[in-house]
Amino acid sequence: MNLRRSKALKALAVFAAFSFAQIYVQASLPNAKTGGAPPQRVITARLTTKNNQPITVNGNAVGTGGTILTGATIETPDQVSAVIDLGEAGVVEVQPGSKIQLDFDENGNVRVKVISGCALTQKKSNVLPGEMELYTDNASEKTDKNRNHVGGCILPNGQLGSLPGGGLTGGELTGIILGGTGGAIVIGALTRGGETSGTTP
Numbered sequence: 001m002n003l004r005r006s007k008a009l010k011a012l013a014v015f016a017a018f019s020f021a022q023i024y025v026q027a028s029l030p031n032a033k034t035g036g037a038p039p040q041r042v043i044t045a046r047l048t049t050k051n052n053q054p055i056t057v058n059g060n061a062v063g064t065g066g067t068i069l070t071g072a073t074i075e076t077p078d079q080v081s082a083v084i085d086l087g088e089a090g091v092v093e094v095q096p097g098s099k100i101q102l103d104f105d106e107n108g109n110v111r112v113k114v115i116s117g118c119a120l121t122q123k124k125s126n127v128l129p130g131e132m133e134l135y136t137d138n139a140s141e142k143t144d145k146n147r148n149h150v151g152g153c154i155l156p157n158g159q160l161g162s163l164p165g166g167g168l169t170g171g172e173l174t175g176i177i178l179g180g181t182g183g184a185i186v187i188g189a190l191t192r193g194g195e196t197s198g199t200t201p
Helices: 002-028 170-178 182-188
Strands: 045-049 055-057 060-062 072-075 082-085 090-094 099-104 110-116 118-123 132-135 140-142 149-154
Touching: 045 055, 090 099, 090 110, 110 118, 110 149, 118 132, 132 149, 140 149
Parallel strands: 110 132
Antiparallel strands: 045 082, 055 060, 055 072, 072 099, 082 090, 090 118, 099 110, 118 149, 132 140
């Protein structure tokens, strides 16, 4: 009887030692999930409006400093334009009296559907691989390696026509890209009654 109990205790001790060894090995192995993969970029869309006046985002009034989420429907009233800064992805300008749907992802793909009025997109850099697209139900324009901006107004036939006044100038868009006082300069130079102006209103 003692011999049988002794064998059982030895077997139990061996099993316990083996179990602890397995736990120690698992704990000492590097965690494959935490190493190697670069962190995913998060695109944050920040709104700035002319004279800090509110515009409509998904049916709600939103002013300068508001955050725009992907899939949002954005509408500007008469005499009020808006700039949406998407960080490294680029900039979207919505002209007065316009309505768009804005979609974007972490790769810098930005899609602006012009529902009414006019809009302009400007890709900031080649940091992100995505492209910017301005489109309607019947037409589409995209940025590429030779063109870093697209802009237009929806026509009665659903096509994209040219912007009145050309939208923001290159210098004004550079102001947004560089940040700092550029945002204030751009808002001062935003469209007035559908046409752009290089001076503050």
